[in-house]
Amino acid sequence: MGGQLSLFGGDGDGPSRRSGLVEPHVTDEDRALAARLPRFVRFGTSSWSFPGWAGIVWKGKPTESALVEGGLEAYAQHPLLRAVSLDRSYYGPLGDADLAGYGAQLGVAREKAPELPRFRVLSKVWDEITTAVFPRHPRYGARAGMKNPHFFDAARFETEVLAPYRRSFAGDAGPFVFELTPMPPGALDARALVARVDDFVSRLPSGHRYAFELRNAELFGARWVDMLQANGAAHVFTYWTAMPPLREQLRARALTAPFTVVRLTMPPYTRYATRRAEFAPFDRLREPQPEMRDDVVDILRAAAEAGCEEGFVLVNNKTEGSAPLTVRALAEKTASAFAR
Secondary structure: OHHHHOHHHOOOOOOOOOOOOOOEOOOHHHHHHHHHOOOOEEEEEEOOOOHHHEOOOEOOOOOHHHHHHHHHHHHOOOOOOOEEEEHHHHOOOOOHHHHHHHHHHHHHHHHHOOOOOOOEEEEEOOHHHHOOEOOOOHHHHHHOOOEOOOOOOHHHHHHHHHHHHHHHOOOOEEEEEEEOOOOOOOOOOHHHHHHHHHHHHHOOOOOOOEEEEOOOHHHOOHHHHHHHHHHOOEEEEEEOOOOOOHHHHHHOOOOOOOEEEEEEOOOOOOOHHHHHHHHOOOOOOOOOOHHHHHHHHHHHHHHHHOOOOEEEEEEOHHHHOOHHHHHHHHHHHHHHHHHO
16 A cells, blocks of 8 residues: 555555654754644644655655655654644555554654644545546546446445544544545536435444535535534535635634644645645745635634634645645744734
């Protein structure tokens, strides 16, 4: 599964085999800033295998292979990074050995930094479950452009995705993130989608947290928000090119669960592959997004007022150029806002 690092241009990581392979880079300023944050806020990034984060998250200059093998252990010792998006699980369900490997890394991280708040792993759900119509991309082969008969198939999710987590990763799993693959116009209307997701969630076992991320603006609205709230599931506040701005999602009263998930990917009218090529190796901020940062703080304020137990903010390198540096900027802004 470690080969998924380059699959479809995605980010991925494999489980650890050697402890201490990578060491975290943590400054006194990082510790002081983390201590000023509200306890319910958990910042993190989309995956972690980026050598360009040397001197930001990593001590020394670890290779990509070292980060794939043991980077999660070091990442989870950083006081500003108390969550991570496990993006690799989007390309295929993870097995017990993979999850046990990640769990072992997190266990070592807890031993080395026991004073830090509990770390959470948010897993993107296999796209076989979250795709209504397969995109016209070589990755999907003969299925490209066809409807997916397993779109929100509760039985497949429970047996192929959830079961290994329940056996091997129960103590470390955060919410499951269902990122709906963008749909072609007319593939599914809002009423039909809401009914499908409502039926799906009603079939899922209790004791887990579920969050749903739209990638089609026309499907977002009161019907979507009301359905998620009725099920105790979260709407993912998504900063993504084809979705309404974060502030519009907040105005729609999209705080639908006892937890909040914000995912920051890329600004409007931008392309993922272009930003990846321009921003690599992700070692500095390239295009700060001040309005986005303001919106994130407003969402966290609203989440606090609503009594949310945990507020997750997950940042992609393509958002501003370097995900951990965006986290640091957001942490500064959040700490200042909550100190007032």
